[in-house]
Amino acid sequence: MAENKFNMLYAMSFFLSASHWVVYQGKKGEVHQHIWELELLIKNQNTDNRRLELGFADIDNLISPYLDTYEGVCLNDFPPFDKIMPTTENMGQVFYQGLNVVLKPYGLFIAELRLKETPTRGIIIRDYESEQVKREMPLFMTSCTEQEAAAVLEEPAASETVVAAGEVLEESYGYGNIDKSEKDNEPQSWLVRMQDAIEKHSSLFTFIAIATVLAANAFVYHDLLVDYPARAYPWGSDAWGHLYKAEFLLEQIKQGNFWPSYFPWWYNGIQLFRYWAPLPYYVLAGMGLICKDIFLAHIWYIIGCSLLGSISWLAMRKYTGYLPVLIIALLWVIVPDNISVTFSEGNLPRTLIMAITPIIVYLALEIYHGKADAKKQFGFVLLLAASVLTHAMMGAILTGSICLWYMITAWFDRKPWTFVVRFLILSACGILVTSWWLFPALTGGITSIDSGGINEAIRFFPLSKSLNPLLRMKDPEVFYLGLSYAGLLVFGLLTWKSRRSYQKSALLIAALFFLATTTVTSSLYLKLPLHNLLWPQRLTTAGIALLLLGTVNFDFNVNRPALKKLAGVIFILLVPALFIDSYLSHNLIHLREYPQHVARGIETAATHEGFKVAAVDLSEFGSMVSYLFSSEFEREQVFGWAWQGAQTSSNIALANTAIKSSWYNYALDRLEELGATQLLVKRDTINNYSSFTEAARDKGYQQVFINDIAAVYSVNRGPYACTADYKILGIGPGANFLSVIYPQIQVGQSTIIEDYPLQKLKEYDALVLSGFDWRTKDRAEQRIVAYLHGGGRVIVDLNGVKCDMFSSRPSFLGVEGEPLALTTPVPIYHDKPVNLQSFDEANLPWMALTLQGLDVVKTRINYRGQIAAIGGYKQMGAGSCL
16 A cells, blocks of 8 residues: 555535525525535545545545435425524534545545535535544534424524524533634625615515516507607607507407407508517407507506516516526616617517516526426416517527526536426426417417518628617617617626526627627528527527626626626626616617608508509518508508518518619519508609609509608509519529519529429429529429420529539539629620629628530630639530520
């Protein structure tokens, strides 16, 4: 046996998340949560070389199962704490003895144990080997069951034994050896002292906190009620449309139809709740029934959601502390993104999501720390279901965020995988509860939206804009994350070590979500699966909620007193900055008068004989014209706001593109095809008004109204059906843009060649393939070759086609594309030279393809002294492929 010449000590830290109650000043306290930090110095007393090599992982495997017994439980319900009051002092002594029993067979002994219930408070037990240590703990620890604690109310003196337990141990047995001087002299922040003072009067503070939140909401939203009914109408782009759906639902309910499946007024008819989640409309309809006015119901809906969200935060007080949770609750009333969503966007379903987010986060914390009984777990499932039934995208984001937060926190705390799986199953139950609505919506509803069209709604923002507090003064619809909130995120990351596990994971997710909204991550984000259903700007609700949870607290566990003091000073400066920054968005909280300037134009359109109407405004009028057309003047709208939920969404997206690019002939051709007999035109969205008027006149439209803002064009035509004899079929996203230039092209619904039977292809004189795809390349080529042998013509654009796995180049029908990069335009030689316009610097280098394998070269360029083919023919049978 080799002699152990080393005084070997292992330093290890563990965390225990559990709850307890104690008797204090003669009263049984409430059950409350702690995350205790256990620091151990472990002596290796072995002389055996093999056991001298015990590693940290080996010791961890001994200690963790012991501590897991108490993880996530109420300690008072588990031995020995069902008989011993689970004060931190008593816990330290129980753990000291229990862990020594576990470690002794392996030649290990605890030289020092530190147990902290907060970063600034704890006990120290040092190495003391005594026969008395081996005695049963109940012989010298205070015994107190829950029933006995109730009797303490009648005998206040009995509680003194609990407080004195540590002293009895220390004086009688020398066991505890608590370093009182170190504990008493440890510097404490005045913030922590304030927090302690508040906790002594928790009931009073809860009452004051609720009253403060109510007063804050009354102050912020006071003008909405005062100005009603003179200014009762929303100015946000989406609000009118949501209110009309609720109004329509209310009328249907009055007629006995409690689930209207068809909505006839927009986009040639839509299934009302196939794309839009139903819950917010039933809430609004119910409030409309009480208020007798859907616009007054809108006001109370906003105030009610703000109250519910801000007051719900107060339930988090046992995790964050009393004063910090009040700060969070008050901020939630005026978070810039919350206000912008409600008023600027007018996204009323998201407003309801913001109301239930805090309580979902709270219940997730309760479940994580083992404090959620069956009722709380059931409530968590129902609230997740409610989020999906309020806004499917936001419900998915919120559920995914909570699950991600839970998994990362469990990883920090080294929880077993079964712990996470149980929560994921619980979250999945929340989704499954909505399956009666969600699964039908996933087929033909929210997932059938044209991806090309929906990508237009996905936006990314440079930090110079999203963190600029001045821009929102000029443009109320600008996306503003909040400069102070970015500062709070940086502060949270800088004080990372002082954060608990659930706060660290919350900070990581908040940082990830904030980055997702920026242009820096746009290219990566657009490559993610389902990105078209998870818009980055909609991550901010969950991101800000987690940011506040992860940063707003007073416990700065920093070793150096100077740094701890500095952290407190910085936080104190950040709090007023957050309130000031948030309150500057208060100018968005207002309503408007009835929009007479637009209503007169719509009224004029309604006086003319007509069928359906189109709002040619690039959606800048928002949903206001949709409401006025349908609710006030009973005209069906086929083009305008919120087209993403329509079956004609791809047509509408292309018509919008044509209007932006001044290709008015295409736009008006498609509007005629949709059945529009009246056009409401927002004049400043038309780049060349005279050209638009001429194109409209060619289609039979006459201008019947005009003012500084809008114009109305009408054609005297009753209900009609329209058929179009398209000669060219376009396959692939690139065909969309070609069809804008050449309206003779009909774009197919699928991008995959095999989805078109040969007989269907033969109905067209020519095919345009651009950005197309296939399931099996050979079969796709055979389909096109068969079409060519029948005399058809095919135009193939290899840009955007997936590359061959061997050559890493796009190829089709024996023609291969070789990539080249252009930084300046080069002349194109066809029948005669053609000079291109200068390239946009933002798109440099300009990527193109030179073609190899053509039978006839028709178009070429001179690239670095070489002739490069960029266009030509491939002859096949009776047809030709360009």
